[in-house]
Amino acid sequence: MPATIPKHPEVNMMNPSIPLPPAPAEHDKTMRKSDPSTGHGDTQPAIEVAGFDAWYGDFHALKNMNMVIPEKRITAFIGPSGCGKSTFLRWINRMNDLVPSARAAGTLKLHGQDLLDSSTDVVELRRHVGMVFQKPNPFPKNIYDNVAFGPRLHLRMSRVELDQVVEQSLRSAALWDEVKDRLKSPALSLSGGQQQRLCIARAIAVGPSVLLMDEPCSALDPRSTAAIEDLMAQLRNDYTIAIVTHNMQQASRASDYSAFMYQGELIEFGDTEQVFTMPRNEQTQNYITGRFG
């Protein structure tokens, strides 16, 4: 792929010239200027979901979902275990392809491109939709090689360029200062919170526009959790983030939009403040106030 050799890695890293999504970086600033003060401002749709159903074998895991996930905002998915949050996330980057019994129907579009279409190149898709998992899963390699893993798969880079990508990704993940002197030590020697930030850096390094986070803090202590939440607030400027969480406080303080799901259905979706202060649906109300789930 000679077209993807980045001349200016500091720009291209976030925007490797690939047709699928629009350029993330510049886009955002204009939107900010148009509405610097209140709420979430004007938003562009990133992921469009309409009449979306998903199954595992005979189990109807997601039922008729309809929503638009806005670009460069944090959208939190909440709901009791088994409600389909993770399943939905794993359809956005087609991770469910790994599950033989999984299938889906309906509309699921990322920047206008139908993700369920058989012509969609999942390898390319996953470059644009990074994923961070519940349990930190760094590869048993050193820190540098973990971050360089994605770029090495996709891009032909000089050593210097790769060094830059690794440094910037680690900086973006707020980990650089902690690891810059020991890039060659094993990733598994890091603490859990550091490992999770390393996984975020690893996802950022391939230049995605969307980040999916599947309960990224559930295995972390409160301090590490706070660090990840701070990081999400920074990443919000450049990335569309979808996060699954069981932590109500996390959803309410860290996200712009919240989606409440229950038994495979999207019960309520809206502005986080609205969902948490005046939910329209009784089930949502019951869940966020801790009456069930």
Next chain:
Amino acid sequence: MTAINPQPAVSLPRGRPKSKILRRVRESCIMAGLIGCGVFSIATTLTIIVILSVEALRFFRLDEVSFWGFISGTKWSPLLGAEKHFGVWPLICGTLLVTAVAMAVALPLGLITAIWLSEYAKPKVRAVIKPVLEVLAGIPTVVFGFFALTVITPGLRWLHEGFGVYNAASAGLAVAVMCLPIVTSLAEDALRAVPRSLREGAFGLGATRFEVAVKVVTPAALSGIVAAFLLAIARAVGETMIVALAAGASPSLTLDPRSEVQPMTGYMVQIFLGDASNYGAEYYSSYAVAATLFLMTLLLTLIGHRVRVRYRQVYE
């Protein structure tokens, strides 16, 4: 010791209490049994080592033998000729040649098969192939020996005239067939033990199935794979029936797999099957050869252990 006698919160049927003495006796019996079994297996191993060493030492004390001549000599002719030579290198060379041929085939093939089974094969296919492989591992090696003599050797001779009636390559290939299921099965276990989360992490970065298998799963399973390799090498080095049948009985210091060789185990079979009397230098020489073989496999086991410790990835 005060008796602990709490009042149950809920009254359930109590029955009769079990005898505490009986329980204590039973526990001691089990303990004694376990210790006995452990002592027995350790004692057996130690006995073997002691007998090997004693008999080997007796060999080295014989007049016609020198220790230095044994470990540096390049001529092994204990049975024929007026002057007997006890230089172990031709036998070691035979063993290494057969093992090299076998491993050159079995290790890559076994690893590739394991990767295919673990990362590509559908669960149903794997459910059939894995047990079949394990059955293959149980075939008596004498069968592989005859297979080498009646199928592999004629095939090799048909391909190329230079192969002898007995040759190292034929025995090596049969040993490879014998080792293949072991390598495949153990390497596959190691690959499958790599947590799913690592695979998902790599897929999530846009890696293809092949990239996931080669760049993430295989390196993560390295210690297990190397252990599988070393076990296969140890099996090949110690393999007896196949080489006794197919490799030949003329020790020679050669690296040509087409020629007849005599591996260490082959020599021992020859001695103990009655080609020689059960005393004298040639008889005791087999103990020295056995001790050498033991040291070689011991070394392999130690290396294997070191590798496991060094490269073991601890998940969770």
